[in-house]
Amino acid sequence: MTSSQPxxxxxxxxxxxxxxxxxxxxxxxxxGVSLAVSPGECLALxxxxxxxxxxxxxxxxxxxxxxxxxxxxxxxxxxxxLVGAEPRTVLDVRHRTMGFVSQFLRVIPRVxxxxxxxxxxxxxxxxxxxxxxxxxxxxxxxxxxPRLWALPPATFSGGEQQxxxxxxxLIVDYPILLLDExxxxxxxxxxxxxxxxxxxxxxxxxxxxGIFHDTDVRDAVATRVHEVLPPxxxxxxxxxxxxx
Amino acid sequence: xxxTTIQDTSPQDGAYNYGYLDEQTKRMIRRAILKAxxxxxxxxxxxxREMPLPYGWGTGGIQVTAAIIGREDTLKVIDQGADDTxxxxxxxxxxxxxxxxxTTTHTAEATIIQTRHRVPETPLTDxxxxxxxxxxxxPLRMLEPRETETRTLHALSxxxxxxxxxxxxxxxxxxxxxxxxxxxxxxxxxxxxxSPIPKFDNPKLDRSPALQLYGAGREKRIYxxxxxxxxxxxxxxxxxxxxxxxxxxCALCGSTESFLDEMIVDDTGKRLFVCSDTDYCxxxx
Amino acid sequence: MSAPLLSARGVGKRFGGRVAxxxxxxxxxxxxxxxxxxxxxxxxxxxxNCLAGRLLPDSGSVTYETKSAGSVDVHRLSEARRRLLxxxxxxFVNQDAREGLRMGVSAGANIxxxxxxxxxxxxxxxxxxxxxxxxxxxIDVERLDDRPxxxxxxxxxxxxxxxxxxxxxxxxxxxxxxGGLDVSVQARLLDLLRGLVEGLHLSVxxxxxxxxxxxLLTHRLMVMQGGTVVEQGLTDQVLxxxxxxxxxxxxxxxxxx
Numbered sequence: 001m002t003s004s005q006p007x008x009x010x011x012x013x014x015x016x017x018x019x020x021x022x023x024x025x026x027x028x029x030x031x032g033v034s035l036a037v038s039p040g041e042c043l044a045l046x047x048x049x050x051x052x053x054x055x056x057x058x059x060x061x062x063x064x065x066x067x068x069x070x071x072x073x074x075x076x077x078x079x080x081x082l083v084g085a086e087p088r089t090v091l092d093v094r095h096r097t098m099g100f101v102s103q104f105l106r107v108i109p110r111v112x113x114x115x116x117x118x119x120x121x122x123x124x125x126x127x128x129x130x131x132x133x134x135x136x137x138x139x140x141x142x143x144x145x146p147r148l149w150a151l152p153p154a155t156f157s158g159g160e161q162q163x164x165x166x167x168x169x170l171i172v173d174y175p176i177l178l179l180d181e182x183x184x185x186x187x188x189x190x191x192x193x194x195x196x197x198x199x200x201x202x203x204x205x206x207x208x209x210g211i212f213h214d215t216d217v218r219d220a221v222a223t224r225v226h227e228v229l230p231p232x233x234x235x236x237x238x239x240x241x242x243x244x
Numbered sequence: 245x246x247x248t249t250i251q252d253t254s255p256q257d258g259a260y261n262y263g264y265l266d267e268q269t270k271r272m273i274r275r276a277i278l279k280a281x282x283x284x285x286x287x288x289x290x291x292x293r294e295m296p297l298p299y300g301w302g303t304g305g306i307q308v309t310a311a312i313i314g315r316e317d318t319l320k321v322i323d324q325g326a327d328d329t330x331x332x333x334x335x336x337x338x339x340x341x342x343x344x345x346x347t348t349t350h351t352a353e354a355t356i357i358q359t360r361h362r363v364p365e366t367p368l369t370d371x372x373x374x375x376x377x378x379x380x381x382x383p384l385r386m387l388e389p390r391e392t393e394t395r396t397l398h399a400l401s402x403x404x405x406x407x408x409x410x411x412x413x414x415x416x417x418x419x420x421x422x423x424x425x426x427x428x429x430x431x432x433x434x435x436x437x438x439s440p441i442p443k444f445d446n447p448k449l450d451r452s453p454a455l456q457l458y459g460a461g462r463e464k465r466i467y468x469x470x471x472x473x474x475x476x477x478x479x480x481x482x483x484x485x486x487x488x489x490x491x492x493x494c495a496l497c498g499s500t501e502s503f504l505d506e507m508i509v510d511d512t513g514k515r516l517f518v519c520s521d522t523d524y525c526x527x528x529x
Numbered sequence: 530m531s532a533p534l535l536s537a538r539g540v541g542k543r544f545g546g547r548v549a550x551x552x553x554x555x556x557x558x559x560x561x562x563x564x565x566x567x568x569x570x571x572x573x574x575x576x577x578n579c580l581a582g583r584l585l586p587d588s589g590s591v592t593y594e595t596k597s598a599g600s601v602d603v604h605r606l607s608e609a610r611r612r613l614l615x616x617x618x619x620x621f622v623n624q625d626a627r628e629g630l631r632m633g634v635s636a637g638a639n640i641x642x643x644x645x646x647x648x649x650x651x652x653x654x655x656x657x658x659x660x661x662x663x664x665x666x667x668i669d670v671e672r673l674d675d676r677p678x679x680x681x682x683x684x685x686x687x688x689x690x691x692x693x694x695x696x697x698x699x700x701x702x703x704x705x706x707x708g709g710l711d712v713s714v715q716a717r718l719l720d721l722l723r724g725l726v727e728g729l730h731l732s733v734x735x736x737x738x739x740x741x742x743x744x745l746l747t748h749r750l751m752v753m754q755g756g757t758v759v760e761q762g763l764t765d766q767v768l769x770x771x772x773x774x775x776x777x778x779x780x781x782x783x784x785x786x
Binding site: 017018019020021058062063064065087088090091106108109110111123 | 558561716717719720723727744745748749762763765766769770772773774777778781
Binding site for chain 3: 387396399400402403404405407408409411412414415416479480481482483
C-alpha cells in the first residue's frame with residue numbers, strides 16, 4: 001500500500017448555487033476547499049450546520065457540479081480529474097473507485113432488498129449467486145432480519161432503509177468511500193455494526209471522507225478531522241491564491 | 245406478335261378495332277407486358293381500360309389477351325378448370341367475334357389460354373401463353389395496407405412480413421393452412437401472388453416452358469413469369485410446402501393425379517369427386 | 530472504446546417556420562442510457578426521430594458506429610441499409626405499443642418477425658426464441674399464440690420490447706415507453722427495462738417527460754426547451770443540482786411523494 005500517495009486530492013474547490021426562481025440569487029457555499037485523503041485514512045468533515053459539509057461531499061461524488069477547482073481521484077495509477085469531466089468518466093470512477101453512502105435510500109420499485117444490495121457487485125460482473133450471498137451476509141451483519149430480504153425496501157422503516165443503503169454501498173470494496181451521516185437514525189446496536197464495517201474498510205486501505213454528527217462514531221472511525229467553514233467566515237485574503 | 249392494323253376489323257362489328265382495344269392501348273399494354281417479362285414477378289402499372297364486363301370477371305386477363313392475340317392464335321378460356329362456365333364461354337365468344345380467332349377447349353391445341361383460378365393439368369409447352377385473371381395482385385396487401393410501403397418492401401426485398409403470415413398460419417392451424425393464392429418467390433427476387441389458383445398448381449409454375457402473364461383489371465397491374473423461370477413456394481424448413489392429395493380418385497376418369505372438385509350429387513348429400521380440369525378429364529375417358 | 534456508438538453534430542429540424550430542434554450535438558457511448566427530457570413540444574420526439582433516421586434533419590449529421598462496417602452517416606445511407614440497420618442493430622420502442630406491433634398477428638409472430646426478416650426459416654426455432662423472449666419480458670408463454678389486442682397495455686409494451694430486442698440490437702430508441710400506463714404497471718416495466726438494459730449492455734436514447742423515469746433509467750440527461758438543449762450532464766447531477774432556469778423550474782415542479 002503506497003499510503004504516501006493520496007487516493008483523493010481536492011484543491012481550490014468552489015461551489016455556489018444560483019436560484020433562478022429568486023432572480024438569479026447566488027448562494028456561495030464552498031470556497032477554496034483543499035484536502036487530500038490517503039488510503040487507510042478516514043477524514044471527518046466538521047463544521048457548523050449549514051457550512052456546506054454535505055455540499056462538499058456531494059461535489060466530491062460529482063452529484064453537485066463544482067464551479068471551479070479540482071477534484072482528482074487515483075484510478076489505474078493515474079489521476080482522473082472530476083471537475084468538468086465527461087459523464088462517462090464520472091460514472092466509471094463511481095463504478096470502480098468511489099462509493100457513496102447517503103442518508104436516504106432511493107428505492108427501486110419491485111426490487112427486493114437483497115437484490116438492491118447485490119446490484120453494484122453484479123454490475124461489476126460478479127456471479128449473481130455470489131453477489132447475493134455477499135448481500136445476505138452484509139444484511140445480516142447490519143441486523144436486517146432475513147424475512148425482509150426478499151421484500152422491496154419501500155415499506156421498510158427509515159433505519160432499515162438506511163442500513164440497506166449502507167449494505168449496497170459497502171458491498172463493493174471501493175478504494176474511496178464517501179459517507180454522509182451513515183449512522184443517523186440508527187439505534188445503538190445497529191450503529192455499532194455500521195461503525196465496525198467502516199473501520200474494517202478503513203483498515204483494509206480505503207480512503208474515507210465522511211460526515212458523522214455522532215461524536216462517538218466520529219471518534220471511532222476518523223483518523224483526521226477537516227473543518228468546513230461557511231464561506232462568509234473566510235477572509236477574502238486567504239482566497240486570493242486559490243480562486244483560479 | 246401478329247401484325248394488326250386499324251383497318252383489320254371484323255366484318256360484322258365495323259365500329260370496333262381488331263381485338264376490341266384500339267392500337268394505342270394495345271401498344272401501351274404490350275409495353276407493360278414487355279417490362280413485366282423483363283422483371284419477372286414485378287408488378288407493372290398500366291392504364292387499364294373499361295371493358296364490356298364487370299370488374300372481377302376477368303377485365304385484367306381480357307385486356308392482356310386482347311393486346312397479344314392475333315388471327316393465327318387458338319384461344320382456350322377456362323374458369324376454375326372448366327371450359328363451359330358462363331364466364332369462360334362469354335370470353336371465348338367475345339374473342340371469336342372481335343379477333344376472329346379459332347377457339348378450342350383442348351389445352352394442347354391452344355396458343356393462348358386465359359384462365360381464372362387454375363393451371364391446366366396437361367403440361368404446357370414452348371410457345372404457349374397462359375393469361376391469368378388476377379383479383380388482388382399485391383401479395384403483401386393483407387399484411388400491409390399502405391401501397392407506398394408495399395412498394396418499398398418489394399423494392400428492398402423486405403419480405404419478413406410475408407413469412408410472418410405463414411408463421412401465423414402454423415401457430416393457428418398447426419400447418420400452413422393457405423390452400424390457394426399461395427405466395428411464391430419468382431426468380432429469387434420478387435414475391436408474387438399466383439392469383440387464386442389452388443396451391444396444387446404452384447409446382448406447375450416453376451420453370452414452366454409457357455409464358456405466364458398476369459392481369460389485374462381493377463388494380464391495373466400486369467406481371468409476368470417468363471418461360472423456364474424458377475418459381476418457389478414459400479415455406480419453413482420444418483414445415484415444407486406440400487400440395488393437396490386426395491384419397492379418392494376422379495369419379496369420371498379415375499385420375500388420381502389431378503385436382504379434384506367435390507360435388508354433392510343428390511338430396512341425400514351423396515358426394516362425388518371429379519376432375520376440376522374438364523378438358524383433361526374428357527381426354528381420359 | 531475507440532469511437533462513440535452514436536454521434537449527433539448540429540442536428541436541426543424545422544417544420545415550416547417553426548423550429549422543432551436546433552443545433553443538437555452529443556456523443557453516446559456503448560452501454561450508456563441517455564435521457565432527453567423537456568415538456569411537450571420541446572422537440573424531444575422530433576430529435577429522436579432524426580437520430581433514428583426516421584426524419585431527415587435540415588442541418589447537421591448523425592453518425593453511427595456499425596458492428597462490422599465502420600461508422601456510417603445515418604442520413605446518407607441508402608434506404609435499404611438504413612432499414613436493415615433499424616431492424617437488426619437498432620430497436621425503436623413507441624409510446625403507443627399499437628404503432629410498434631402488428632396487432633393482427635400473434636405475439637409469437639410479432640417477436641419472430643425480425644428473425645424471419647433476416648432469413649430465419651425454421652418455424653420451431655423461431656417459436657422457441659419467441660417463447661424465450663416472452664419469459665424474459667415476463668409474459669406467460671401460454672399467451673404466445675394470442676394476438677396483442679387481447680393483451681393489457683403493460684403487456685403490449687413488454688411485447689413491443691421483446692419484438693425489438695430479439696435481434697440483439699446495440700442501440701434502442703425509446704419514446705415515452707412508460708407513458709399512458711398505470712403507476713404500478715409503469716413500475717414493473719421500468720424495473721424490467723432496467724434489468725434488460727444492464728444485462729444486455731444496451732445503449733439507449735430515451736425520450737421522457739417523467740423525471741422519475743429519467744432518474745431510474747438513465748445515466749445522462751439532456752434537457753430540451755423550445756427545441757434547444759439548455760442543459761446536459763450526469764442524470765443525478767442535473768436533477769439534484771440543476772443549473773439552467775428551465776431545469777430548475779422542471780425539477781421544482783415534481784410533486785413530492
